[in-house]
Amino acid sequence: MASSFLLVSLLAVVQIGAASASNMYNHFDITWADGRGKILNNNELLTLSLDRASGSGFKSKNEYLFGKIVIQLKLVAGNSAGTVTAYYLSSQGATWDEIDFEFLGNLSEDPYTVHTNVFSQGKGNREQQFHLWFNPTADFHTYSILWNPQRIIEFKNSESIGVPFPKNQPMRIYSSLWNADDWATRGGLIKTDWTHAPFTASYRNFIADACVMSSGASSCGSTSASINDKGWVSQELDSTSQEKMRWVQKNYMIYNYCTDKSVFLKAFLKNAPSYH
Ligand SMILES: *[C@@H]1O[C@H](CO)[C@@H](O)[C@H](O)[C@H]1NC(C)=O
Numbered sequence: 001m002a003s004s005f006l007l008v009s010l011l012a013v014v015q016i017g018a019a020s021a022s023n024m025y026n027h028f029d030i031t032w033a034d035g036r037g038k039i040l041n042n043n044e045l046l047t048l049s050l051d052r053a054s055g056s057g058f059k060s061k062n063e064y065l066f067g068k069i070v071i072q073l074k075l076v077a078g079n080s081a082g083t084v085t086a087y088y089l090s091s092q093g094a095t096w097d098e099i100d101f102e103f104l105g106n107l108s109e110d111p112y113t114v115h116t117n118v119f120s121q122g123k124g125n126r127e128q129q130f131h132l133w134f135n136p137t138a139d140f141h142t143y144s145i146l147w148n149p150q151r152i153i154e155f156k157n158s159e160s161i162g163v164p165f166p167k168n169q170p171m172r173i174y175s176s177l178w179n180a181d182d183w184a185t186r187g188g189l190i191k192t193d194w195t196h197a198p199f200t201a202s203y204r205n206f207i208a209d210a211c212v213m214s215s216g217a218s219s220c221g222s223t224s225a226s227i228n229d230k231g232w233v234s235q236e237l238d239s240t241s242q243e244k245m246r247w248v249q250k251n252y253m254i255y256n257y258c259t260d261k262s263v264f265l266k267a268f269l270k271n272a273p274s275y276h
Pocket of ligand 1: 110
């Protein structure tokens with residue numbers, strides 16, 4: 001277990017100037033609270049919003065089995081304490097696989113927390129938490145999930161020592177913005193300030209260089225039929241990224257399932273509701 005280590009793909013975070021626009025309508029369906037989730041600007045921008053009555057969410061039209069999945073995201077700005085923006089890949093059923101990012105809002109001058117987890121065959125408990133080392137609300141930032149048969153970024157596939165790894169079940173992408181002020185902000189101490197509602201998170205420039213599952217068959221793109229043609233299939237972190245990872249872990253990691261014994265965080269994790 002100790003050898004499997006989830007590294008947030010936040011390492012792959014880069015601020016991007018111009019990138020080719022993608023049609024969000026082709027990739028996603030708004031699934032929760034229609035009217036609060038919107039596709040705008042010539043279908044290039046997707047926004048989710050949260051008010052006192054409801055949050056909102058979307059899911060991908062496609063199911064993926066391995067790939068490099070990239071999106072640009074601008075999180076709820078200002079006083080976002082109590083809000084949670086979840087962005088995750090998940091399969092279905094009782095023994096589901098899931099790769100999770102939850103962005104926990106904070107008071108205006110305080111850092112966001114990102115909470116990551118991986119479930120395989122219904123088993124999670126691989127949480128890690130970091131403070132973000134940049135302001136995720138001032139601009140769009142790029143978030144990548146690299147999921148290949150060996151690793152989810154730095155979550156190594158250690159199945160040989162009995163830790164199941166998500167690699168058989170296709171997953172859809174989901175995202176939602178919701179109110180979690182009963183637990184998210186310092187254990188529920190700080191409540192969502194509804195005078196700032198509606199809260200909005202924005203998404204754009206989605207690119208899935210991935211294998212799409214359809215009726216049990218996998219298709220990895222129009223020109224290359226095989227997953228083995230994909231550069232990401234054996235991709236690992238290069239030495240620059242590994243160095244950055246160590247820097248993030250040293251300076252910004254709050255919680256790591258491998259080591260932490262904190263009572264507060266245990267309570268935090270126990271109270272965190274599941275959004276399935
Ligand atoms: C908010 O900021 C405070 C102060 O830096 C920090 O302790 C806390 O972990 C941050 N995150 C949340 C979700 O409250």
